[in-house]
Amino acid sequence: MSSPQHSGVPRWVFVPAAAGALFIVLPLVALASRVEWSQFWSLITSESSRAALLLSLRTSATATLLCIVLGVPMALVLARTSFRGQSLLRSLVLLPLVLPPVVGGIALLYTFGRQGLLGHTIEVLGLQIAFSTTAVVIAQTFVSLPFLVVSLEGSLRTAGDRYEIVAATLGARPTTVLRRVTLPLVLPGLAAGAVLSFARALGEFGATITFAGSLEGVTRTLPLEIYLQRESDPDAAVALSLVLVVVAVLVIGLVRGTRSDAP
């Protein structure tokens, strides 16, 4: 069955594999072929485009930071402890990954919105979440958090706990073990997870439009700007789409780089 020069992969596998690759690459080629290169620079540097790109980068970075703060402890709890209902918890953590983004947006609306579960408490604290950049960050964090948790939990399980046990027998306290042994050990996994979360946050559309609204410089991120521009200026929408694709490719390249460095 196997052909010798391809280490055990049957030859016919290459046909559907190539078809699959084409299926992904062809739309990107089509997108690039529709770009008005003569106007490309002016289209992507217009004031509204710049505002959207900057807002996207800023909110995605903040969301990634939040993902690390919340996600690292979650991954530790999932990978290093065992308790009743843990597998249910693990499924729940994955939920934003499979939920349609608009459903996430509606759920966030009824949590943090003015009429939402926490809306009153938040208002008492003097905070305004609806229609603010904070809402964008919340939406992005909600959809990206699973990427960090899943990535890091995998790394933690792969790394095992041999070194941690040794460190503990040598008298290190749990926090010291976490800081000096566990985290350095899974740093590549953490970096990969963070970059993936950033990429997901950058592409977030559905939850943002549902929960945060769309106002230039405040809540209109790059995907929202693209969606809006395609009504009036398809050329700008295509140009901005390409920018988003390029950023995504760079980000994914970064993940692969950190992955190949992993032990």
Add this chain to the structure above:
Amino acid sequence: MKGLAAALVAVVLTTTLAACSNDGIKDVDGSPAPETLTVFAAASLKGSFTRIGAAFEKQNPEVTVRFSFAGSSDLLAQLQQGAPADVFASADEATMDTARVAGVLDGDARDFASNTLEIATPPDNPAGIRTLADLASPDVKVVVCAPTVPCGAATEAVEKESGVDIEPVSEEQSVTDVLGKILSGEADAGLVYVTDVKAAGKKVQGVPFGESSEVVNTYPIATVRRSDHAGTAEAFTDFVTGPEGQAILAAAGFGAP
């Protein structure tokens, strides 16, 4: 094993390709053959055109009307890419003009309805909105359509006519998005069409304002050039502009063309 896999791949590929090329429905030759009329209509027409379609089918039992409802500019983009449609009904004249220039239409467009803006608030009107000028207050969270979409263009025109400068907290992509922000209670007020307020029933409160009559959105309808059912398309347009269609549109809150 090898042969089975190859056969499987072949089957998947051929069915996929067949599905791709099978998007235009062709009728059997001969007169009273069943006919499917495809109507591309603006999202704001969803309620009334669904009713009109049912009434038209009742009168013409051999015809099935199927609709694609979306933003007018989205529909135009699909038509320009060769989407199979017989009738196009747009929410504004600007989009229809673009369609004509692009050579998508067969013959002239006919105006069949009009729509004006109205303020929509949550049922209890928490910000106490009475006039358009109230929307200019910085304490009121107002949501409007972005100027690039028809309802946003109308909003901009109303602002210009009235001299009221609205500072929205969000510029949404469509009138349904604006309505959604009001229905969920996030926004204090929004500018939507009279027909949207009517369709939302008790879930929103409509606040009419005098300046709205300055900006009237007219809806044109036309037959698509590539249509295989030009005769039926024309009959459908006649029905929409005729007494039955007009009665259904008026009941939904649309004005006369």
